[in-house]
Amino acid sequence: MLSKKMEAEFNTQINKEMYSAYLYLAMSTYCANVGCCGYASWLKVQANEEMEHAMKMYDYVLERGGDVVLEAIEKPQSTWNNLVDVCENVLKHEQYVTSCINHLMGVAVEEKDYASNSFLTWYVNEQIEEEANADELCKKTKFAGDDKNAILLLNEKLAERK
Ligand code: FEO
Numbered sequence: 001m002l003s004k005k006m007e008a009e010f011n012t013q014i015n016k017e018m019y020s021a022y023l024y025l026a027m028s029t030y031c032a033n034v035g036c037c038g039y040a041s042w043l044k045v046q047a048n049e050e051m052e053h054a055m056k057m058y059d060y061v062l063e064r065g066g067d068v069v070l071e072a073i074e075k076p077q078s079t080w081n082n083l084v085d086v087c088e089n090v091l092k093h094e095q096y097v098t099s100c101i102n103h104l105m106g107v108a109v110e111e112k113d114y115a116s117n118s119f120l121t122w123y124v125n126e127q128i129e130e131e132a133n134a135d136e137l138c139k140k141t142k143f144a145g146d147d148k149n150a151i152l153l154l155n156e157k158l159a160e161r162k
Contacts, residue, residue: 001064001065001066002061002064002065002066002113002116003111003113005107005111006066006107006108006111006113006116007061007066007067009103009104009107010057010060010061010066010104010116011061011067011068011069011071013057013100013101013104014054014057014058014061014068014070015070015071015073016097016100017050017051017053017054017057017097018050018051018054018073019073019074019076020047020050020053020093020097021047021048021050021051021054022047022073022074022075022076023076023077023093024043024044024046024047024050024090025043025044025047025076026076026077026078027043027080027086027089027090028040028041028043028044028046028047029078030078030079030080030086031043031083031086034083036083036151036155037155037159038154038155038156038157038158038159039083039086039155039158041158041159041161042137042158042159042161043086043090045161045162046090053123053126056122060119064115064116083141083151084138084141084142087134087137087138087141087142088138090134090137090138091131091134091135091137091138093134094127094130094131094134095131097127097130098127098130098131101120101123101124101127102124104120104123105117105120105123105124108120137158140154141154
C-alpha cells in the first residue's frame with residue numbers, strides 16, 4: 001500500500017509527465033509549421049514517450065492500491081525563436097524532469113518505500129538517456145547553425161526516430 005505522501009508525489013509526477021508530452025507536442029507543431037518535419041517527427045515520438053512515462057506511473061499507483069487524481073495540465077508555450085531555442089528548451093526541460101525524479105526518489109528513500117525505490121530506478125536511468133538525447137540534439141543543431149544543407153540533413157536523420 002502506497003502512503004498518502006507517496007501517492008500525492010506520484011500524482012504530481014504523472015501530471016508533469018503529461019505536461020512534458022504537451023510541451024513536446026507544442027514544439028513538434030512549431031517545427032512542422034516552420035517546415036522542419038524531421039524535428040517535428042522526433043518531438044512527436046518524444047511526446048509519445050512522455051505519455052508512456054505517465055502511464056507506467058499511473059499503472060504503478062493503481063497496482064499499489066493508490067488513487068490516481070488527474071489534475072489540469074498546464075498550457076505549454078506555442079512558439080519559439082528558432083530550432084536552437086526549441087532544442088535548448090528540450091534539454092532544460094529534461095534537466096528539470098531529472099530533478100523531479102530525484103525528488104521523488106528522495107521521498108521514497110525517506111519513507112522507506114522499497115518498492116517505489118525499485119520502481120523509480122527505471123526513471124532515474126531513463127533520465128540519463130533523456131538528457132543525453134536532448135544534449136546531442138542541441139549540440140548538432142547548434143553545430144549546423146545557419147547552414148541550411150546541414151539542417152536539412154539533420155532534419156532527415158531525425159525523421160528516422162521511431
Ligand atoms: Fe519523462 Fe523526458 O522524461
